[in-house]
Amino acid sequence: MAVIAELTINSEDFDLGRVTSLAGGMHIELERVVPTGGDVMPFFWAKGSNFKRFEHAVRENRIVEELQAVAKVGDRVLYHVYWGDTVSSLTTILTESEATILEAHGNTPWTFRLRFNDHAGLTEFHNLCQEQNIDFHVERIYTLVEEETGVYTFDITPQQQEALVVAVSEGYFEVPRRTTLKEISNQLGISPQAASERIRRGADTVLRKVLLSRSAADLD
Structure with missing residues (x-):
């Protein structure tokens, strides 16, 4: 059964987090639903005040080939980032554990809501993070059934x-x-x-x- 995990991860553990944290004061949110195969985290929303400074900092990063502003809605801008030689171990882990990013936002740290095909995928994610020394804090773990019913008992008294x-x-x-x-x-x-x-x-x-x-x- 599909299982959902809500957790927090430090921005230094994945490329988008590292790149966007260089320009402080901006709140970043991934465009949902974001596939982990193919292009890795290509679209994201940025919310803040100094977009010029933010864009300059992101474009100056050596792993970013190009950054394009796609749309502006209110005080948010949707960006498309084209990655060069990325080094993020987290995105590799998400791909290997067949995780789908349902939601991700933040700056330092980031909050992720991930869906795994089954508990084995979640276990694989946990083990791979341990191997790569990626720390994360689990907020909630629940199944799709529990999400629909709003009941999270795990059969305990x-x-x-x-x-x-x-x-x-x-x-x-x-x-x-x-x-x-x-x-x-x-x-x-x-x-x-x-x-x-x-x-x-x-x-x-x-x-x-x-x-x-x-x-x-x-x-x-």
Whole structure:
């Protein structure tokens, strides 16, 4: 089943991010839907005040062959960028994991909404990013069905969901941790042992859904 991931990536990890971040004060948004095969991120919108300075900075970059303003709507300009010898590992990773960019915008950092054919594609994306030392922060992961219904349960109990929400929001999974199991249990009004069981069982269920879910081909 197709899965959607919303995440943030530093602008230094892909060509368009590096090029457009040189001219500060501009907000960039990819023209949706953007294919990752063939031309890589050829169209984007720019919003800001100093377009002359922005265009000069982009055109001066050695990997940009040409930049053309296609249209202006209000305070936004649609550009077509022609790439030269790009070096972005992120765009290669998106292609290899067969990801489709549904939405991407920002400057530093960027927010991406990516669609993968299945959980295996998302896993491939994660592994390739690890190999290339590309850090990203996951905001949400959900299936198309969950997007349509607006329900994101991952088959965990309400108690497990509550414990996971508290753990994530308080920084329990961060390195270093910003909270302790005892502090989480106090917020939930349960024992540390019970809090630990809810967090571990809920996390195990979610991770199995995300990383180990079978596709339709596996059922044949």
